[in-house]
Amino acid sequence: MRPHPLLAPLGVLALLAGCKAEGTTQPQVAAESPRPVQVAEVHLAPLTEARAFTGIVRARREADIGFRTGGRITARLVEVGQRVTAGQPLARIEESDLALAVRAAEADLSAAEAQSRQAAADAARSRTLRAAGHVSVAYDDQRVAAARSAAEKVTSARASLDLARRRLGYALLLAPNDGVVTALLAEAGQVVAEGAPVLRLANPEERELVVQVPEAAVASLAEAHVAASFWARPGQVLPARLRELAPQADAALRTYTARFSLPGAPDWVALGMTGTVRAEAAAATVATLPLSALHDRGQGPMVWKVERDRPVAVPVEVVSLGEVTALLRGPLAEGDQVVALGPQLLDPASRVRIAGLRAAATLR
Numbered sequence: 201m202r203p204h205p206l207l208a209p210l211g212v213l214a215l216l217a218g219c220k221a222e223g224t225t226q227p228q229v230a231a232e233s234p235r236p237v238q239v240a241e242v243h244l245a246p247l248t249e250a251r252a253f254t255g256i257v258r259a260r261r262e263a264d265i266g267f268r269t270g271g272r273i274t275a276r277l278v279e280v281g282q283r284v285t286a287g288q289p290l291a292r293i294e295e296s297d298l299a300l301a302v303r304a305a306e307a308d309l310s311a312a313e314a315q316s317r318q319a320a321a322d323a324a325r326s327r328t329l330r331a332a333g334h335v336s337v338a339y340d341d342q343r344v345a346a347a348r349s350a351a352e353k354v355t356s357a358r359a360s361l362d363l364a365r366r367r368l369g370y371a372l373l374l375a376p377n378d379g380v381v382t383a384l385l386a387e388a389g390q391v392v393a394e395g396a397p398v399l400r401l402a403n404p405e406e407r408e409l410v411v412q413v414p415e416a417a418v419a420s421l422a423e424a425h426v427a428a429s430f431w432a433r434p435g436q437v438l439p440a441r442l443r444e445l446a447p448q449a450d451a452a453l454r455t456y457t458a459r460f461s462l463p464g465a466p467d468w469v470a471l472g473m474t475g476t477v478r479a480e481a482a483a484a485t486v487a488t489l490p491l492s493a494l495h496d497r498g499q500g501p502m503v504w505k506v507e508r509d510r511p512v513a514v515p516v517e518v519v520s521l522g523e524v525t526a527l528l529r530g531p532l533a534e535g536d537q538v539v540a541l542g543p544q545l546l547d548p549a550s551r552v553r554i555a556g557l558r559a560a561a562t563l564r
Contacts, residue, residue, distance in 0.1 A: 216304040219550055234509055236555035240489055244533045247486045247519065249420065250478060253458070255411030257430075257473045258413040259404055260443075260461070264385065264397035267293055268370040272391045278399070284375045291373040291386075291398055305361035312357040314515040316350035378402045382471060402471060407462050409440060411473045417479070419444065424479035426460060430473045436493040438462055438469070440477060486519050486527045494518070494526060495543035504539040504546055505532070506554060511539060511546045 271293035278290050308356060308445075326343035329335040383400035386392055409428050421442060428440040438464075446457040460477055462469060493503050494516075501518055504511035516530035532538075537554065539546065546552065 231299065232511070234551040234553035235546070237506070237511075237539050237552045238541045238556045239506055239537040240477065240542075240555055242487045242489070242534060242536040242538060244485050244487055244534050245531070247484055247527065248480050250423075250480045251417050253411035253413055253417075253477045253479070254456045255409050255475060255476060256409050257407050257462075257469060257471055258381075259379075259402035259471055260406040260408050261401040261460075262382070262400065263376075265290065265373065265376065265399055265401050266392065266395050266397045267291075267373055267392060268478060269293070269298065269367045270392060270394040270396075271297065271371065273386060273388050273398070276384070276386075276388050276398075278381050279389055280381055282381050284379060284381065284401070285396060286375055286377045288375045289372055290381075293373075295368060295371045298364070298371055301362040302361070302368050304363040305357070308559075309354070309357035309361050312350070312353040316347070316384050318441035319343075329551040367489050373398060375401065377401075377403065380471070402469060407465050407471065409460045409462060409477055410442065411458050411460070411477050412450070412453060413445070413457055413458045415449065418445070418456055420481040421479060422424055424481035426479050427478060428462060429476050429478070430469065433468065438465060438468060438554075484529055486517075486529050487532050488525050489528055489538055490519065490540050491524060491526050493540050493543060494528075499529075503528070503532075504543050506537045506539060506552060509551050509553065510547065511550055511552055513548065514538075 224547065240534070273291055274294050275292045276285060276290075278291070279287075284290065321342040323340075326335060326340040327479060330337065330340040379401040380403075381399055382402045384398075385400065386396070386398040392398060400440040423447070424442075426440045426442060427549075428438045429436065430438075441461040442458060443461040443464065444459040449456055489503065494501055497513070502513050502515050502517055505514045508510075515531060516528040516532070519529050521527075537557070539552070
């Protein structure tokens, strides 16, 4: 059979069309369209750092009281918790030895006065004899010097007598000022040395809360806002003020003693009561963002900040995490827009388009 005369030209055309198709390039796929993202706006705020320290209420002025002379205590005239006034007797020691010391000082004074009178008379006779030429000048000078020495011994003996009488008066321990007896350090029958503490007296008018502060909190304590609460009345909060901070840490606890004054404290704040000082200080500035904005690509936490139509990775430090939001610290400025949802779907080469703006606290 002979081929149809039209088949040959059709075959040639089909072959040429196939060659043209193999020699030309297919058109490229259209560029990827920007991803719609939901963003949260950065709002910076100072972070308030709160610390609590527990201590006890103590008097600002508190002193251990003791006798100014030694002896055996014969009577204690006050009890713990008793209020006393200035000049009130607190305790007494045995007076017999002190009374004997006074009698001995009186005898020494009498002897010194007699010797002084004798020496003065000798000096007067020596001046008369010298004027008549019966004694030498050296002899007269000796008599005058002896009279002066005897007069000085009288002065010394009189001072010793005054001191002995004072020590006898010290046998009765008197309150130096108004206050409350907070501790008894010695009992009747005990022999105490001069200056040994017998009881502790505190002035209850000025009360303070004494706490121990760790090293990490010392720097911010001076500028912190402070308030005090007490275990006896947890519902009441009183203003407090840092009055004193120890310049050196305690050798055993390695903490610093801080004393907080309680201006205008009510009467129910008693000495020895347990209280808590709460100090709030402003720390670093942080940004509040939704938890869903955090992402980690293996180099630490980060967020995507939108700049024009591109996401830019910004490393951040997590200060704290909540149920919905996170407090972050990093190179973020007020008003920056951060991708709030789906950060794991982006990379630096992605293009984005802002589809909505939501508050950080409303994103779940």
